[in-house]
Amino acid sequence: MKTILFSDFDGTITEQETFSLLMKEFAPEASRRLIPRLLSGETNLREGVPAILETIPSARFPEMVERMRSMALRPGFSEFLDLLERFSIPLVVLSGSLEELVMARLAPYQNKISRVVAARAVLSGEFLRIHSGSAGGDELVHKAGVMREYGTVRKIAVGDSVTDLTMAREADLVFARSILAERMKKEGRPYRPFENFFEISNYLEDLWKKDPPNG
């Protein structure tokens, strides 16, 4: 069976939650008002994230993109991409952030990433407009829905937060850190903890040497 690896971006591929950092920097007032509501669940991501972003003038978007380029990636990411390439495993990045921001940071690795799914910024008006072709339920990007498009494949998920739970439930093997790890533990679901990509690569390399992933 074919294997596909699905990974979250913020707090997973990046060390920090770059998207919320940028929202706080570029939309401080809306972030102060809405981020607590997002965290408490009073507002869902599908409505809350655009409500914050759409207070940002379109003219400032290039600055946001530029800020992304300096965000630190989690150690071992580049070597992890090499491992995936060696075993011919596609990497699909599923992010609740904006495609332009994700791509700004991942541009150096573009040829090793099969697909990036995220919302998009429309810049034609005075303020940003947010468009998502993969919204579902109360999520701006319905990660599990995108995974299901791939049909019957072996799915590996890598993530760090509550928004990755649906993705983790859909996967055959889960690497989790932070809140996602806590939630998996609470639900009694199996997962492998990780803090860097070297740990994930080591585990997968051992696994795939014994049991070729696309066999």
Ligand SMILES: [Mg+2]
């Ligand atoms: Mg995340």
